[in-house]
Amino acid sequence: MTDRKNIAVIGAGYWGPNLARNFRNSNDWNLAAICDLDIDRARRVAESVGGAPIMTSLADVLSDPLIDAIAIATPAGTHHRIVMAALDAGKHVIVEKPLADSRAAGREMVSRAAERGLVLMADHTYCYTPAVLKIRELISEGFLGDILFVDSVRINLGLIQPDVDVFWDLAPHDLSIMDFVLPGGLDVTSVSAHGADPLQTGKACVGYLAMPLAGGAMAHVHVNWLSPTKIRQMVIGGTKRTLVWDDLNPQQRVSVYDRGVDIAEVSKATTTDARSAHISYRLGDTWAPALAEGEALAGVATEFAAAIREGRPARTDGEAGLRVLSVLEAANESLNGFGAPQQTTTRVAA
Amino acid sequence: MTDRKNIAVIGAGYWGPNLARNFRNSNDWNLAAICDLDIDRARRVAESVGGAPIMTSLADVLSDPLIDAIAIATPAGTHHRIVMAALDAGKHVIVEKPLADSRAAGREMVSRAAERGLVLMADHTYCYTPAVLKIRELISEGFLGDILFVDSVRINLGLIQPDVDVFWDLAPHDLSIMDFVLPGGLDVTSVSAHGADPLQTGKACVGYLAMPLAGGAMAHVHVNWLSPTKIRQMVIGGTKRTLVWDDLNPQQRVSVYDRGVDIAEVSKATTTDARSAHISYRLGDTWAPALAEGEALAGVATEFAAAIREGRPARTDGEAGLRVLSVLEAANESLNGFGAPQQTTTRVAA
Amino acid sequence: MTDRKNIAVIGAGYWGPNLARNFRNSNDWNLAAICDLDIDRARRVAESVGGAPIMTSLADVLSDPLIDAIAIATPAGTHHRIVMAALDAGKHVIVEKPLADSRAAGREMVSRAAERGLVLMADHTYCYTPAVLKIRELISEGFLGDILFVDSVRINLGLIQPDVDVFWDLAPHDLSIMDFVLPGGLDVTSVSAHGADPLQTGKACVGYLAMPLAGGAMAHVHVNWLSPTKIRQMVIGGTKRTLVWDDLNPQQRVSVYDRGVDIAEVSKATTTDARSAHISYRLGDTWAPALAEGEALAGVATEFAAAIREGRPARTDGEAGLRVLSVLEAANESLNGFGAPQQTTTRVAA
Amino acid sequence: MTDRKNIAVIGAGYWGPNLARNFRNSNDWNLAAICDLDIDRARRVAESVGGAPIMTSLADVLSDPLIDAIAIATPAGTHHRIVMAALDAGKHVIVEKPLADSRAAGREMVSRAAERGLVLMADHTYCYTPAVLKIRELISEGFLGDILFVDSVRINLGLIQPDVDVFWDLAPHDLSIMDFVLPGGLDVTSVSAHGADPLQTGKACVGYLAMPLAGGAMAHVHVNWLSPTKIRQMVIGGTKRTLVWDDLNPQQRVSVYDRGVDIAEVSKATTTDARSAHISYRLGDTWAPALAEGEALAGVATEFAAAIREGRPARTDGEAGLRVLSVLEAANESLNGFGAPQQTTTRVAA
Incomplete structure (x- = not known):
């Protein structure tokens, strides 16, 4: 051909x-x-x-x-x-x-x-799995509303790599997915990394990344080579709905919950009663979109x-790869600073 | 009587x-x-x-x-x-x-x-649930070996409290349990807290606590009021075995995995081969102890x-309560410092 | 008052x-x-x-x-x-x-x-749980289409009752629920019961009930006192959708699957190709309705x-109780006949 | 070579x-x-x-x-x-x-x-999966004690086969496994089959097989092409322990429960009290053997x-295949008799 x-x-x-x-x-x-x-x-x-x-x-x-x-x-x-x-x-x-x-x-x-x-x-x-493509689509259509938090867990009994720590081995998955599904990509200005090397292998085997997002939101990643059970789960909370992606549940990988907290009005009211009067809870249906199979x-x-x-x-271009590197490199520096937040930017101009 | x-x-x-x-x-x-x-x-x-x-x-x-x-x-x-x-x-x-x-x-x-x-x-x-009593017993008998990491997740769609944030509302559970089951109690010298208040309620609704432990180990807590699904899970990794406590699985709350990474020798060898030669993996059985029911x-x-x-x-005396408060107060200070690690001590003399 | x-x-x-x-x-x-x-x-x-x-x-x-x-x-x-x-x-x-x-x-x-x-x-x-009330409502609205099969499993390590066998102890639950949710109630004309008493307790501890329904459909019940794990699950297959009720999953008790087999036309075509040409598969979304809590x-x-x-x-009147008894009594007779189908009727006039 | x-x-x-x-x-x-x-x-x-x-x-x-x-x-x-x-x-x-x-x-x-x-x-x-090999080994070593019941469920949204019904398509798996793991192989003298063809495809799409075993035990198979959820589970109850094989749970396929009912003595006592005095319940540990991976x-x-x-x-010779055929053929005849038990034998001499 x-x-x-x-x-x-x-x-x-x-x-x-x-x-x-x-x-x-x-x-x-x-x-x-x-x-x-x-x-x-x-x-x-x-x-x-x-x-x-x-x-x-x-x-x-x-x-x-x-x-x-x-x-x-x-x-x-x-x-x-x-x-x-x-x-x-x-x-x-x-x-x-x-x-x-x-x-x-x-x-x-x-x-x-x-x-x-x-x-x-x-x-x-x-990013090219049916689940992530669907998540990107749902978020871009506004189905979740504004993003409030993203929490990703990727833990398993994993091979301790000779050349990289658990952040560089596993977190690129979580970070590249966040970059792919979040509107505007992964826009991070500060990274705090907490790692543990309790077996004295010379590199972190357990790791946590905390990344404030715009508007008071938060992204967090937990990667771990020492867990006997395997978890690959991402929760993406939005103002309208919250999505849970459980990649190890082939029968229902993506669930969208019409549950959450509604704030009637962003109130600066100082009294407890005034503030709580504006909070209500939704306990709506759950919906799991059908996903195509496909490699x-x-x-x-x-x-x-x-x-x-x-x-x-x-769709996942060099810039996307660069944003992931920006976070990983800031994570290194935070680790060197015992978890102190490290300023960075994932913006293109950087 | x-x-x-x-x-x-x-x-x-x-x-x-x-x-x-x-x-x-x-x-x-x-x-x-x-x-x-x-x-x-x-x-x-x-x-x-x-x-x-x-x-x-x-x-x-x-x-x-x-x-x-x-x-x-x-x-x-x-x-x-x-x-x-x-x-x-x-x-x-x-x-x-x-x-x-x-x-x-x-x-x-x-x-x-x-x-x-x-x-x-x-x-x-x-601490007085059959599950936690059993965990304490197993650890004190050395069944898990030395503790490598403790990861606790307690998330749910929860009531936003008028007077306290998600750390003070939920983390006392995780911290008091860690204090109860870890040999020597919760011995923390530094706390990094990352919180998010994406709904502008005036207090953190999503929170993470990272606490280095002695010997390179790490304790971590994730608490969240905004999750549509409920998770109450603690993973305690040890040099011999790893324990998973899933409090929402009444049929198997506590599982002990004879799986993990063995390091034959704490090696400072500089070459990759030398180091990896000392690492081996155990993929042994899983065991779930029977637990009494009881309030x-x-x-x-x-x-x-x-x-x-x-x-x-x-067994959970005022000192135990004080150790929990030490962490929570350090978390407050870390939050005020945008996640910077906050020195503290949970030692009695403090 | x-x-x-x-x-x-x-x-x-x-x-x-x-x-x-x-x-x-x-x-x-x-x-x-x-x-x-x-x-x-x-x-x-x-x-x-x-x-x-x-x-x-x-x-x-x-x-x-x-x-x-x-x-x-x-x-x-x-x-x-x-x-x-x-x-x-x-x-x-x-x-x-x-x-x-x-x-x-x-x-x-x-x-x-x-x-x-x-x-x-x-x-x-x-029948008065939020889950069963919702199932009844969905079926009566035609949401599932015509009912193709109902499969109910209720197994657990249960007390061996002194006076009744496992059919009379547990199956009234399954039968009364089927009677409540099926359009027109439980309309059974034949019951085959298979029981086992492997511990020689003098009564069946493991039991199965097979009941043909009108139109080629089938209802089946599995009750068991000897299972170490607890399952309470009912699957209700319909021409349009299939519903799974998992009573032990509080986070998603009722799931409705828009998945199934579509037959374009009830064909008596004798060749394989002709027949299979009329079969197609739907792999649609899953939906889990929010359910009120309530005793x-x-x-x-x-x-x-x-x-x-x-x-x-x-809504669950004496007639409903009588339909359940009709099945249980026919089950007794089938058991006496080593599982031979026993004619019965759950019709009122009986 | x-x-x-x-x-x-x-x-x-x-x-x-x-x-x-x-x-x-x-x-x-x-x-x-x-x-x-x-x-x-x-x-x-x-x-x-x-x-x-x-x-x-x-x-x-x-x-x-x-x-x-x-x-x-x-x-x-x-x-x-x-x-x-x-x-x-x-x-x-x-x-x-x-x-x-x-x-x-x-x-x-x-x-x-x-x-x-x-x-x-x-x-x-x-029969050559690590799980089934382990089950056979455990039973042959007497770890489960005498077998009380075997319950196998194999349901999924499956292709409706042009030439065979759901019994001939799926039950050979369950039957061959039972034949492989039961001491002495599958020794069945009677088969009751209940099938449903609610879509009028010309063959059973939902099927149940009940087979009394020696000593009052029972084997049962549920096969189904119309289920939106996939279940592949076999429960094997024994006098000492009960085993659950959940083939879709890669993290814990085989669980052995030291739970069950103990009968101190096979009593023919006629009074309720005498009989129940001999029954006690074990609520022991659960154990999940490590299984090798391997095709x-x-x-x-x-x-x-x-x-x-x-x-x-x-190990799975022609005789084993013949025992499976004996059950399937008896199932055919039972289906033709509307579920009446069909005598058969899986003994070699047959």
């Missing part, structure tokens, strides 16, 4: 096979190469998707004029180098989360892509192709 | 009827009076427990030489005045949580009780009587 | 105190007496509701001209005798489930009440008073 | 790809062919497993002397013909459930395999190879 773009997957480790399989199955893409320094690893991935060319040299991939785009699934510390080289070679790029291992590196990548007029997409996979990465592949074709930023 | 002590319940509001009923049904106590300024309220409570003398004057209660003890279920702001008067009148005292509305007030109460040789007990009711307040009544009889502090 | 009716509760065992408390708290009733052969038992119940006259002689109760109605909470074997005497004494009667211990006895009671022009109500308590027995008391006042049958 | 056996998969429809993938990944097998009349379908399956020879003629497969065994994943109506031909060609055979579409056909297959000295294995996949079909492939190598019947 002549209108398919050619893509090479760089990195045949944990995530690469998933990318390879989805680009392989996509009508928008031709899987042109699997590239890994370890040729056996590359070969195994190629075989697992029914065959694909394998390569071991990134330079060879980038110098191939037939290749339109590359998908990077290597460790975060290598993203900057590979992305910059790929952009300089004129390739569109999609990068596994996190975008880079520092905000400065991420910012350079975003700038370079803009200069070259190329698409730089963050592979924020969760999120297929949506990622589709969106990447569409962004290139239409010459527009992807 | 001549060996029963006489007790008067002060306050016939929300909690008073529960106290009255349990002291009435106790073999250790004779319910000698229900006292409330509002005589109708006092009468209704008296009737609901099958009849009891009613009084409207605290002074009359305190001057009655037959009354041995008083149970206080009035707003926190009145505790100091009533407790001090009761102690000065030679009565043993049990006080609804929180012990007082400030640490200074609480400290005076504790000192006065010590001076008078009277029992001052904090009504930390949850916690009955255990409170029994413990109060036993402490008086045996001339010893109650 | 002069317009309150006077009621006596007969039987101070397990259920009597609940009846006494609810009639006591009702604006429609004056609790005129608690009657039990065991005067101490009667006294304890009277005290528990804040005082009420106690009596030990049924004859005295029935001869008291001020008493308008009686509520019977004695063993099922005594219902016939007490109800007949009460009706003959001109009293309205409400009887705990099951209405009687045989269909013949129940029929006599229903006839006698009709002759005397008195209300005979079955205390089918569950069901309060609704029972209100309905009993209203039926008397308005001179109409109660 | 010279010690691998060669296997051909017959049928490239729903289940064939799973068989192909697992035989492909097995160290015991060489995937020698995928055979389907539809060459495109065969090719797609071959590609999905990284390439394999494809064939369209069963005769060619069976005449290939290098092929040791065949795995059959074609419609049940074709099993008899293919299996007989394969056995006659000297091939070992594994057959997807149900073994055949009638008991007579199954019996011929079992006899022929015995005559030829070949392995005939039923692909009762569920059941990998265990199927291993077991098939081991049975051939060791010249012994497979």
Whole structure:
């Protein structure tokens, strides 16, 4: 098919096979190469998707004029180098989360892509699940009203990573989802991070992020590698309704509660009675929208192709990845300050 | 029965009827009076427990030489005045949580009780539930090993209180339970509090408390009045096992997971491989102890009587109440500092 | 209040105190007496509701001209005798489930009440819970469409009753609810009962009831005293929607699923393709109606008073109780026939 | 590898790809062919497993002397013909459930395999899940005591099959599992089947099977294509403990409850008091064994190879498949008799 773009997957480790399989199955893409320094690893991935060319040299991939785009699934510390080289070679790029291992590196990548007029997409996979797409739609339609709080919990008995702490390993999921569903994206000006390393592994294994939002709202993330039970739940409270996303309940992942507190009027009344007179409670119905099944990465592949074709930023573009990095980097600094709030900004101009 | 002590319940509001009923049904106590300024309220409570003398004057209660003890279920702001008067009148005292509305007030109460040789007990009711008693027992026997983290969530669509924020309303439960089950009690030196008041009610409705514990461990509390779903869950991670208490699952409130991360040796090795070589994962069985049914307040009544009889502090004594107040007051200060960690101490000498 | 009716509760065992408390708290009733052969038992119940006259002689109760109605909470074997005497004494009667211990006895009671022009109500308590009232309303409005199947499970570790088997102990709940919510009531012409008594207690401890309904539909009940876990769930499948009532999930007791199988046309086509061409699947939203909280027995008391006042049958009248007995008696006969289907009828004329 | 056996998969429809993938990944097998009349379908399956020879003629497969065994994943109506031909060609055979579409056909297959000295294995996949293997082990060790009842529920919104009813589609799972875990296998002498076809599809869509077991015990199966919620749960009650297998709860699939009813002595005492004096209740702990993860079909492939190598019947052999067929066929007859119990036997000699 002549209108398919050619893509090479760089990195045949944990995530690469998933990318390879989805680009392989996509009508928008031709899987042109699997590239890994370890040729056996590359070969195994190629075989697992029914065959694909394998390569071991990134330079060879980038110098191939037939290749339109590359998908990077290597460790975060290598993203900057590979992305910059790929952009300089004129390739569109999609990068596994996190975008880079520092905000400065991420910012350079975003700038370079803009200069070259190329698409730089963050592979924020969760954003393309039917549940998150539905949440974004509901919020953007005003169904929840103004957002009052977002509380995300992502805990499990997880592998202690050799190179990153629990914040950098897990929180990009929560942060990228918040960025995707909140109107205007994740707009954070201060981050407090509290981490614990009770096993003395040299990095936080239990982590909490508190982020004030505009208008008195609050976003909070709890990530944990040491929990014996698995919880993946996000509660998004709004002035009209509150939504609970329980990703481990396939029969009812998203529930919208028409329950909450109504304040008739923002009152500065000083007496208790005056104030409480304006508060009432709604105990309405619960509604759980039907969600399509479907693999999120297929949506990622589709969106990447569409962004290139239409010459527009992807829905989870480099800027989105950069906002996530801004929070993570501020979290680092807060951790170094024993939890002191760290000023930051996720605004583009930063 | 001549060996029963006489007790008067002060306050016939929300909690008073529960106290009255349990002291009435106790073999250790004779319910000698229900006292409330509002005589109708006092009468209704008296009737609901099958009849009891009613009084409207605290002074009359305190001057009655037959009354041995008083149970206080009035707003926190009145505790100091009533407790001090009761102690000065030679009565043993049990006080609804929180012990007082400030640490200074609480400290005076504790000192006065010590001076008078009277029992001052904090009504930390949850500590006397079969679940919490079992958790305390398991931890004290070393079944969980050293404690790595404690994460407590207590969220619900709750009444916005006129006089207190969500921390002072709900967190005393979590803090008093932690104090009860942790070996050596709640030993906190720093508190970071993050609150949100997105409805502009004048007080935090969503709150988070992060408290580093000794040895790199961490305690964390999430309290929330705005959640449409109700969660009451505490996870206590230990070096040997991890315990999950789900108070809303009557069929399996307490689960102990023989799952976790084992570090063979606290290694300062700098290379990744060396470090990860020492990490292994256990994926063992889950065990849920059978728990007796039984109303916690009955255990409170029994413990109060036993402490008086045996001339010893109650298991949840004034000091325990004071430790909770120390955290709450530090939380206030942290809130005023936009989440900056606030030094404190829950040690007795403080 | 002069317009309150006077009621006596007969039987101070397990259920009597609940009846006494609810009639006591009702604006429609004056609790005129608690009657039990065991005067101490009667006294304890009277005290528990804040005082009420106690009596030990049924004859005295029935001869008291001020008493308008009686509520019977004695063993099922005594219902016939007490109800007949009460009706003959001109009293309205409400009887705990099951209405009687045989269909013949129940029929006599229903006839006698009709002759005397008195209300005979079955205390089918569950029918007055907010959940069941809502289910009845949804079905009667056609929200589920035609009913395809009803599957009810009521299992728990239960007390093995000395006098009745698990069918007579538990299934009256399921059957009375089905009778209440199904349009036209429980219309059963055949019952197959399968029971097991693996502990040789002399009666079935595990039981299943299969009852074909009109139009090819099916009702089924599973009752079990030997299950370590508690399940109380009813699924009601309809042509338009399917409802699941999970009585042990207080956060979402009733869920309505817009999911199901659509048959475009009732086809007798003999080929597979023709037939399957007419089948499609709906995977729509889930909706959980908000339910009021409220004790069901309060609704029972209100309905009993209203039926008397308005001179109409109660919503769960003697006929309803008789339909339940018809099924239970047919179940007995099926059990005796090793599960062979037993013809019966729940029609009034029977 | 010279010690691998060669296997051909017959049928490239729903289940064939799973068989192909697992035989492909097995160290015991060489995937020698995928055979389907539809060459495109065969090719797609071959590609999905990284390439394999494809064939369209069963005769060619069976005449290939290098092929040791065949795995059959074609419609049940074709099993008899293919299996007989394969056995006659000297091939070992594994057959997807149900073994055949009638008991007579199954019996011929079992006899022929015995005559030829070949392995005939039923692909009762569920039996090789970690959960079911653990259940079998616990029961065989006497951990549950004597079995009192087995209750299995398998309901979901399922595809209405063109050729089989809900019993033949789903109950083979429940029956084969019961056969696998019960000591001595499924020993049933009577089957009552109740089915409903409320959508007039021409076959039962809702079904119940009641099967008395020896000693007053009972096995029961509920299968349903019309349920909007998915339940896959089996409760196995024993004299010592009761086990609940909830296959949709990955965090705790198998729970063993030390709860139940103890009968001190099998008493024929006629008075209520005497009898109830011998009943007591245990409310002990719950225990959930850790279960390995692992695809059941990998265990199927291993077991098939081991049975051939060791010249012994497979753990789920043709006899096991035949016992399942005996129940299904008796269920058919019971359905034709409107639920009348149908005598049968699952004993080998039958």
